[in-house]
Amino acid sequence: MSGNMNITLKVWRQKNSNAKGELAEYKVGDVSPDMSFLEMFDVLNERLVSENNEPIAFDHDCREGICGMCSMFINGRPHGPKEGITTCQLHMRSFKDGDTIVVEPWRAQAFPVIKDLIVDRTAFDRIIAAGGYISVNTGNAQDANNIAISKDNADEAFAAAACIGCGACVAACKNASAMLFVSAKVSQLALLPQGQPEKQTRVLSMVAQMDAEGFGACTNTGACEAECPKGISLKNIARMNREYLGAQLCSEKM
Amino acid sequence: MSKLDAKIPEGSIDQKWTKYKSSVALVNPANKRNLEIIIVGSGLAGASAAAALAELGYKVKVFYFQDSPRRAHSIAAQGGINAAKNYTNDGDSVHRLFYDTIKGGDYRAREGNVHRLAEVSNNIIDQCVAQGVPFAREYGGLLSNRSFGGTQVERTFYAAGQTGQQLLLGAYSAMQRQVGSGKIESFSRHEMLDIVMIDGKCRGIIARDLVTGKLERHFGHSVLLCTGGYGNVFFLSTNAMGSNATAVWKAHKKGAYFGNPCFTQIHPTCIPVSGDHQSKLTLMSESLRNDGRIWVPKLKEDAEAIRTGKKRAVQLSEEERDYYLERRYPAFGNLVPRDVASRAAKERCDAGYGVNKTGEAVYLDFTFNTKRYGRTEATKKGIHNPSEDEIVRLGKDVIKEKYGNLFDMYKQITGVDPYEEPMQIYPAVHYTMGGLWVDYNLMTTVPGLYALGEANFSDHGANRLGASALMQGLADGYFVIPYTIGAYLSKEIAVKAIPTDHEAFVEAEKNVQERIDKLLNIKGTKTVDHFHKKLGKIMWDKCGMGRNEKHLKEAIDEIRALRAEFWKDLRVTGTADDLNPELEKAGRVADFLELGELMCMDAVNRNESCGGHFREEYQTEEGEAKRDDDNFAYVATWEYKGGENNFELHKEELIYENIKIAQRSYK
Numbered sequence: 001m002s003g004n005m006n007i008t009l010k011v012w013r014q015k016n017s018n019a020k021g022e023l024a025e026y027k028v029g030d031v032s033p034d035m036s037f038l039e040m041f042d043v044l045n046e047r048l049v050s051e052n053n054e055p056i057a058f059d060h061d062c063r064e065g066i067c068g069m070c071s072m073f074i075n076g077r078p079h080g081p082k083e084g085i086t087t088c089q090l091h092m093r094s095f096k097d098g099d100t101i102v103v104e105p106w107r108a109q110a111f112p113v114i115k116d117l118i119v120d121r122t123a124f125d126r127i128i129a130a131g132g133y134i135s136v137n138t139g140n141a142q143d144a145n146n147i148a149i150s151k152d153n154a155d156e157a158f159a160a161a162a163c164i165g166c167g168a169c170v171a172a173c174k175n176a177s178a179m180l181f182v183s184a185k186v187s188q189l190a191l192l193p194q195g196q197p198e199k200q201t202r203v204l205s206m207v208a209q210m211d212a213e214g215f216g217a218c219t220n221t222g223a224c225e226a227e228c229p230k231g232i233s234l235k236n237i238a239r240m241n242r243e244y245l246g247a248q249l250c251s252e253k254m
Numbered sequence: 255m256s257k258l259d260a261k262i263p264e265g266s267i268d269q270k271w272t273k274y275k276s277s278v279a280l281v282n283p284a285n286k287r288n289l290e291i292i293i294v295g296s297g298l299a300g301a302s303a304a305a306a307l308a309e310l311g312y313k314v315k316v317f318y319f320q321d322s323p324r325r326a327h328s329i330a331a332q333g334g335i336n337a338a339k340n341y342t343n344d345g346d347s348v349h350r351l352f353y354d355t356i357k358g359g360d361y362r363a364r365e366g367n368v369h370r371l372a373e374v375s376n377n378i379i380d381q382c383v384a385q386g387v388p389f390a391r392e393y394g395g396l397l398s399n400r401s402f403g404g405t406q407v408e409r410t411f412y413a414a415g416q417t418g419q420q421l422l423l424g425a426y427s428a429m430q431r432q433v434g435s436g437k438i439e440s441f442s443r444h445e446m447l448d449i450v451m452i453d454g455k456c457r458g459i460i461a462r463d464l465v466t467g468k469l470e471r472h473f474g475h476s477v478l479l480c481t482g483g484y485g486n487v488f489f490l491s492t493n494a495m496g497s498n499a500t501a502v503w504k505a506h507k508k509g510a511y512f513g514n515p516c517f518t519q520i521h522p523t524c525i526p527v528s529g530d531h532q533s534k535l536t537l538m539s540e541s542l543r544n545d546g547r548i549w550v551p552k553l554k555e556d557a558e559a560i561r562t563g564k565k566r567a568v569q570l571s572e573e574e575r576d577y578y579l580e581r582r583y584p585a586f587g588n589l590v591p592r593d594v595a596s597r598a599a600k601e602r603c604d605a606g607y608g609v610n611k612t613g614e615a616v617y618l619d620f621t622f623n624t625k626r627y628g629r630t631e632a633t634k635k636g637i638h639n640p641s642e643d644e645i646v647r648l649g650k651d652v653i654k655e656k657y658g659n660l661f662d663m664y665k666q667i668t669g670v671d672p673y674e675e676p677m678q679i680y681p682a683v684h685y686t687m688g689g690l691w692v693d694y695n696l697m698t699t700v701p702g703l704y705a706l707g708e709a710n711f712s713d714h715g716a717n718r719l720g721a722s723a724l725m726q727g728l729a730d731g732y733f734v735i736p737y738t739i740g741a742y743l744s745k746e747i748a749v750k751a752i753p754t755d756h757e758a759f760v761e762a763e764k765n766v767q768e769r770i771d772k773l774l775n776i777k778g779t780k781t782v783d784h785f786h787k788k789l790g791k792i793m794w795d796k797c798g799m800g801r802n803e804k805h806l807k808e809a810i811d812e813i814r815a816l817r818a819e820f821w822k823d824l825r826v827t828g829t830a831d832d833l834n835p836e837l838e839k840a841g842r843v844a845d846f847l848e849l850g851e852l853m854c855m856d857a858v859n860r861n862e863s864c865g866g867h868f869r870e871e872y873q874t875e876e877g878e879a880k881r882d883d884d885n886f887a888y889v890a891t892w893e894y895k896g897g898e899n900n901f902e903l904h905k906e907e908l909i910y911e912n913i914k915i916a917q918r919s920y921k
Contacts, residue, residue: 015832016832016833032529032531034528034529034531034669035529035531036533036667038533039531039532039533040531042531042533042783043531046781046783046784048827049781049825049827049836050779050781050825052825052827053827054827054828055827055835055836057833057835059321060495061320061325061327061494061495061496062325062327062329062330062494062495063494063495063533063534063536064330064534064536064537064663065663065666066329066330066416066418066419067320067324067325067326067327067329067330067494068322068324068325068329069320069321069325084662085666089663089666089667091666091667091669093669114465114833115465115832115833118833120321121321121322122321122322122442124322125322125323125324125430125433125440125442128426128427128430129430129431129433129434130434131434132427132430133385133386133427133428133430133431134384134385134386134427135431136381136384136385136428137309138302138305138306138309138381138428138732138733138736139306139377139381139732139733139736141377141380141381141383141384142380142384143380144339144379144380144382144383144384144389144397145339145341145396145397147383148394148395148396149391149395150391150395151391151392151393151395154388154389154390154391154395155388155391157386157388158388158390158413158414158420161388161413161420161423162416162419164419165322165324188386188388189386192386192388194383194384194385194386195386
């Protein structure tokens with residue numbers, strides 16, 4: 001079932017991390033408003049292959065907005081024009097017939113381009129490895145209901161934990177700061193009693209790793225929150241700053 | 255045909271695991287440091303196994319094809335995770351969870367494994383809470399529960415509609431902690447393309463670095479495949495785009511038997527297909543069936559009017575609606591197991607009662623329970639005689655709190671607001687109960703090669719109950735493999751790491767390279783997706799919700815023809831020494847084209863209906879699945895014998911000592 005929209009795409013093409021990239025233009029016809037944005041790319045890629053051209057490489061996996069793998073910068077906004085969704089949840093009904101759409105990869109020093117629209121986000125994994133956990137070995141946990149947690153705190157921890165690690169916050173930030181991502185994990189664990197024993201070392205280690213990865217500083221413009229597909233709140237950054245200051249003042253390790 | 259030994263420990267069912275744990279051979283800490291374990295896949299099973307084994311001191315390497323281990327498709331599981339905690343005081347117990355799982359699986363799962371699963375279910379919840387997984391809680395601060403299909407207790411723990419995400423992030427954090435401490439080496443954007451056999455044992459893998467295209471050899475004293483299911487054989491499924499069967503299929507071709515390949519779960523509540531461009535299907539969590547009622551119009555004329563846009567669902571009165579699950583299954587109603595609910599939806603749509611353009615959709619309607627919640631809220635707030643509008647408004651807030659993210663997701667995909675119009679849903683491929691055959695230790699028929707989570711066949715029989723996949727993935731990774739791997743590795747402590755210039759590694763790498771070259775050199779005219787979609791259509795039409803001998807035999811012929819065409823006319827652009835998604839897809843589809851045939855062969859062989867395997871020739875007068883326990887109470891286990899479509903069937907007889915095998919009834 002094809003549709004009746006005609007779209008012009010300007011897509012970033014870059015052979016590999018060392019090559020110079022450029023925008024290439026593609027016309028895509030018969031676009032259905034029910035197609036997702038990535039399905040439109042599928043259609044284009046099928047055509048490119050049948051024309052014996054190399055298709056556009058882009059990251060994607062679950063296509064239901066939860067794995068955090070998709071990452072396109074669409075018309076100057078991470079995950080496109082609509083709020084609260086990822087690129088894979090964006091549908092062509094959000095565009096008009098005849099639109100020209102510019103699609104680029106995330107732009108950040110800490111996220112080098114691998115190919116076309118694919119970037120390397122392993123810096124996020126290294127930040128988590130630096131302290132984004134509770135040190136509890138398997139098998140020695142107490143009964144789950146021995147820890148009572150107020151519903152408000154549990155809900156707030158959950159809201160912070162909903163981060164999908166896509167990197168839109170970094171892409172949206174003029175400084176390419178990762179504060180929203182890091183603060184979401186720091187907050188989740190700081191809000192829970194299980195997270196208390198390590199709270200100081202956690203925030204110090206994670207921030208140190210964030211800086212080492214080359215992410216920029218936070219200047220509180222709030223672009224990250226505005227573009228976050230999961231609505232992660234700026235409050236988390238405030239909480240992390242509080243935790244960080246507290247840890248710096250009190251930590252015996254400093 | 256040989257007899258398979260599942261190595262179930264002796265003793266009464268509730269003592270088997272306890273006794274096993276206290277008698278299984280151990281590996282001392284100094285030796286653990288010298289033993290290397292390769293884990294393929296970083297979902298719930300893989301990440302939890304990686305964390306638990308690294309904590310014990312083993313040297314662990316983890317491989318995953320995504321950019322981060324947190325992307326694995328476990329992340330997308332919505333509804334919840336079962337455990338026999340009985341926090342709700344409604345009569346749950348380990349035995350009841352065991353019983354429900356065996357019955358839900360239509361008496362085609364192994365008692366010993368399932369009982370162990372039920373036993374460790376409680377430890378999983380404890381472990382996850384200790385890690386900081388933010389499960390839903392009540393106002394008193396304790397954990398909240400809800401119901402899932404196929405049970406009459408509330409034993410499902412959840413985190414809104416994102417339970418899989420929260421559990422995976424817990425396991426991922428535990429794994430990253432070990433990465434940070436240097437005990438796990440993590441390989442992102444790496445795909446396993448073969449296992450390496452030395453002296454009859456699995457000793458490593460060949461992996462391709464997907465960024466550079468370079469093939470790599472990795473040694474391990476043992477290898478764990480935690481690579482998920484193979485639902486993407488059908489092209490359209492709720493699986494992620496990258497979910498694939500390549501790892502298990504390569505293992506199968508190197509000697510690992512494949513158990514019950516035809517057991518596929520079709521999930522009843524997915525968003526219907528919207529057009530030919532469709533790349534995947536999206537699940538609407540089973541938890542919605544707690545409060546959503548499923549119906550179609552009673553009259554065909556009404557269904558027709560709705561299909562052509564002349565009527566809307568909300569215009570039909572209660573008397574004009576057929577709540578067919580409540581009608582057919584009064585005891586379980588809308589919470590019948592998935593296979594039963596899916597077939598019932600298909601039956602209504604086939605009979606002409608479908609409610610969307612394609613005629614393949616039924617309603618999932620929250621109006622009744624929205625109003626029920628609204629009235630309770632009004633009472634709580636002391637509002638007497640609330641207006642209808644007020645009731646709906648108050649009720650919507652409750653529904654939003656419980657299912658908000660799912661409602662948003664539905665609206666995003668369909669453009670329709672489910673708070674105003676009932677959802678339209680239809681069954682879709684979701685999970686595969688079949689997988690690599692494993693014994694009680696989770697070891698495949700290849701020594702040293704294990705399969706965990708959805709990749710193995712062991713716990714769900716012919717139909718998996720909702721909220722049990724997360725339970726099994728984490729049970730296998732956190733609580734089973736750390737014990738059972740000792741039984742094997744305790745005998746391997748004298749084996750030094752084998753250098754990867756060993757001829758077996760060289761040979762395996764050469765074979766992988768040749769296959770890649772072959773795919774690139776066909777230089778035909780058709781894309782990978784062209785073949786994948788064709789395969790998917792054959793599988794869905796002939797090996798889907800309803801199957802019969804004639805169609806299955808046709809499907810086998812069609813798949814063979816398609817496979818031949820694939821190897822003649824495929825076009826893969828790009829090169830092997832570069833990031834090349836087309837090449838990745840081509841390798842996976844080539845494997846699906848073989849596995850699909852085995853699924854059909856298995857479905858032809860099983861002359862009965864059970865769980866998700868519904869053979870149209872074998873049904874009761876009321877259209878229910880008709881099992882044949884005299885002839886088919888076994889695990890159909892297939893051995894690859896070399897060459898094309900050459901498989902031999904072995905049977906593992908299923909013995910029920912603790913549960914009386916009976917006709918499954920949810921009436």
